[in-house]
Amino acid sequence: MSRFIRVLATIFFVLIFSCAASFAAETIRIGVQAPTTGKYANEGQGIDNGVRLIAEQVNADGGILGKKIEVFTCDDEGTAMKAAICAKDLVNKDVLAVIGSYTSTCAEAAQSTYYRAGVLQTTDGTADSLTEHGYWTFFRNSFPNSAEGTYTADYFVNVKEYERIAIISDFSSFANGLANSVEENVEELGGNIVYRGKIKAGNQNYTPVLTRVKSKNPDVIYFSGYYPEGGLLREQQAKLGIQADFVGGNSCDNPDFIELAGDSVEGAYLINVPTPTMLPYDLAENFLEDYRAEYDENPPSIWTLLNIDGMRAILHAMEETGTTDTKKVAEYLHNDLEDFQGLTGPVNFAENGNRIGSAHQTYEVQADGEYKIVYPKVD
Amino acid sequence: MKFTDKKSIGYIVFITALLIYPGFADSRWLAVGSTFLIFSVVGLSEDIILGKGGMFNMGHALFFGMGAYTAAILNKFFGMPILYTTPFAIIVPAIFAILLAGPIIHLRGDYLLVSTIGLNIVFIQLVQNDLFGITGGPNGIFGLDIPQVLGIDLGSPTAVYYTGVFVLFLTFLIMTNLDRSKPGRALHYFRLDDLAAKSIGINTSAYRLFAFALGAGIAGLGGVLFAIQYSAVSPEAFNFMQSVLFFSIVLVGGSSIPGILIGTFVMFVLPEIFRDFATWRYFIFGFAMILAMVLRPEGILPAKFGKIPAYMKKE
C-alpha cells in the first residue's frame, strides 16, 4: 500500500514539476474574459475564437518578441460576480493582457483587479463609466455611448429633421445608457421626444409597446438595444402598419437583424461604425476569411472585431517597445500609437483609455440585405 | 457535548480546514472560498424558511440582495462606513420580509413558491429601473468605500475570508440555538403537521413570519459581506436564478448544517472546479443535480428526525 502511495506521490510531483517547467518556457500570456456560456454565449465564443485565431497566426509567424502567445480563457457567464472571480483567476495565471469582456458590467466588475495587478485590459464595453476611474491599464476598443448619442441626435434633429421621435431600449446598462445619451442630446438640440419605453430582452412579443408607440404617431422609432429585439421590432412594426422610419443602434448591426426582420427589413436604418464587410480594409476581409476557414461561420458581430483590434494594438505595442512591461506598453498605447491600422479603422487611444474618434455612419438596409451608406454622404 | 464523538471530530476538522485554507489558496480560490462562506450563510438562512419552516421560498435572493443594496446605498450615497451599515442591512430585509410575506404566508406550497419568485422579479425590476436614483440602474453600484479597521484592509481577500468565517460561526450559533428554542420547536411541529400544531395552540402564522424575518435578516448580513467582497452590487447577482441556487443548496444538501455546507459546495464550488469542461459544464452539472436527488431524495445529509433536545423526545 505504502508503495502505491509513493508511486502516486511521484506521479504527482512529476506533474507539478512539468507544470512548473512549462511555466519557465517563456510565453506571452493573454487572457480572454468572455461569456462563453449563458445568455451571451454566442458573442463570448466569438471573442474567444477570434483571439485564439490571431494567437495562432502570430505564433505561426514566430510570435511576439520571439515568444509564443498562450491564451487562457475564463468564462464570466455575463455576470459581475463571476467576472470578479475570473479577473483574479487570470491575474493568477500571470497574463499580461486581458481581452474582454463583452458586457460593460463584467468589464467594470473586473477592472480594478486588473489595475491593481498591472494587467492591461481591452474591452468593447461602451458604458461611459468604464473610463471614469482613470485606470492606466484600461483600453476601450469600441467607441463610448456618448459619441454615438451625439451623432444619432444630430442626425435625427439636424439632418432628417424628425419632429416626433420615439425611443425604445431594453433593460441592459449598455442599451439604457445609449438611449439616455440620445435622449439628452436630442433634447439639447431642441428635438421632440414623444415616447420613451423599455422592452425586456428575450420576450419576443413587442407588439404591446409598438401599439402604444403607434398611437403617438412618431416619424421615427429608435431602438438602442441588441439585434434579436431590433429585428423583431422592425418586423412587428411593419405588421402593425406603423409608417415611421426605424433606426437601430450599433448592436442591431448583425446579420441576424436582417434575418429576423424578414421582408420588412428594407428601408430600416442602422447606425454604427463602419462594418468590416463594407470597408476597403483588406485586413478585415482577410480576417473574416480566416475566421470562416477555421470555424465555418462568420464572427457573431462587430464586437469580435473590435476586441481583436484591442488585442492587435497591444501586441503591436509590445513589438514596438520591445518589452512586455505593461506600464511601458500602456504608455506607448496612450502617447505614441498613431492611426494603428485596425480591422475596424484606425486605432488611437486617449489618455483615459477611450478609443478616439467616432466614425459613425448611417446605413439604409436594402431589400437584398445589403447596406447603403446614407450619412455622411459619400461622393 | 462530548468531544470524542464522530460529529465533534468532523466539526473540528472542518473548522481547522476553514481556518488554514487561505494559507494554501491562491487569490482566485480565496475568492471562491469567501463566496462559498457567504453562500453557506445565505443557504443556512434559506434553510430556516424552507427546511425548518417548510415554506417553499424561491425568492431568497431578494433578501440577500436587499441587504447588499442597503449596505451599498448607505455607503455610497450617505457616506456611512460599511461596517456601520450592517444593522440596517439586517433590519431592512427582516422588516420587508414581514411586510411582503405577511399577505402571502397563508398560501399553500407551490402558490407560495410562485409568489416568492414574483417578489424576486419585482425587486430586480425595481433596482434595474434605478429606484429613487439610488440603486445604480442595470449596472448596479460600483466602487464602495471599504475602510481599514485596526490597520487591516477590510477589503483584502484574506480579511473578507475571515470575516466570512466569523459570520458563518455566528450563523451556526443562531441555528443551533434556534433548534433548542421555543420558535424552533414550533417550526418543527407545524412543518410536520400544520393542523395539529394549530390545534394545540401554536400561532403558526406568527412563527412563519418569525422564520421569514430571521432568514431574511441573516441573508441580509450575507449581503453586506457580498458587497464588501466585490465592493460592488449589481442586479443580476440577486436575480431569480440566484434564488434557484439557494433553493437547490438546501434540497441537495439536506436540511442540516453539514448538509447546507455540502449543498453549497456541490452547487457553487463544483462548477468552479470543473471549469475545464467549458461549455459542457452545466450540461454535466444538470445531470449531477438529477443524480443527487435520485440517489438521496432527502438531500445528501438530511436532518435526523428529532433534532430537538433529548428531554423533549422522552414522552
Place this chain on the structure above:
Amino acid sequence: MDTFFQQLVNGLTIGSIFALVALGYTMVYGIMKLINFAHGDLVAMAAFVGLTIYDRFLGPDTNSFVSLILIFISTGIIIAFAGILLERIAYKPLRTAPRLSAVVSALGASLVIQNGIMLIWGPRMRFFPTDILPSTTWNIGGIHVSFIQLSILFLSVIIMAGLIFFIDKTRVGTAIRATSLDHDASKLMGINVNNIITLVFIIGTFLGAIGGLFIGLYYKGITFNMGWNYGLYAFVAAIIGGIGNIPGAMVGGLLLGVFKALIAGYVSSVWADALTFALLISILVVRPTGIMGERVAEKV
C-alpha cells in the same frame, strides 16, 4: 379604440401560446403534484427539432401545407418521446420522495436540456424560414391581423376544445382525472397509473411542442435559452388559472397575454414585469388557489 383592439388581438395571440405551454405544466402538476421546470426547455427544443426537420428533410421545395403538417406531427412525436425519457430518468425514481426533491431534479433536467440544445445547435440564434407560411396581413378597420396570428388563434382553440372533450368525455380522460385525485384508489379500480402518467407526459409535451413551433413560426428567431422565459410565463398562467385545472390554464394563458399587452400599452413598458407579478400575487392573496380554483387532491 383601434389601439385597444389591436392590443387585444396581439395579447390573445401570445396568450394562446402561453396557454398551450401552460397546459403541459398544469396536466403534469395535476397528476404528479410536480412543477416540471424542464417543460419550457422542451418547448424550446421543439422549435429546434422542427427547424432541423424542415431544413434536412423537407426544404423549400415541398408543398408548404404538407410539410407543415409533417413538421408538427414528427416534432410532436420526438418531443413527446423526450418527455417520456425525462419522466423515466428524472421523476419516476422520485415519486415517493419529498415533493421538492423532484423540483430540484426538474431544475437539473432544465439545465441539461438547455445546455444540450446549446451543444447540439450552438449558441447562436436560428431562424425559421419566412416562406413556410404566407406573410399576408389584413387591415380590418385599422387593426392589423396577420395570417399566422389567425392560424395560431384558430388552431389553439381547436386543440384546447379537443383536449377538454378528451378529458371530460372519454374513458381514458376519466382515468386521467381519477388518477389526479388519488393514485392508490385508481390502482384499485384497475387503472394502470404508470401508463396514465406516461400518457399525460405525452399529451403535455406534445402541446408544448406545438407551442414551441408556433413561437418559431411567429417570431422566427429561436435561441437555446428561450425556454426559461416562456416556461416561467406559462407557469404563471397555470397558477393564475388554478394549477391542475385544464380550462384554468387556458384562461390563465389568455388573460396573461392580454394583461401584459395592456400594461405595456396603457401603463408603462418599463414596469411591465413588476406589475405582471404584482397582479399575480394580488390574485393569489384574494383567491389563494387561482381564478378558476385548483383541481388537485390535497396530498396528505
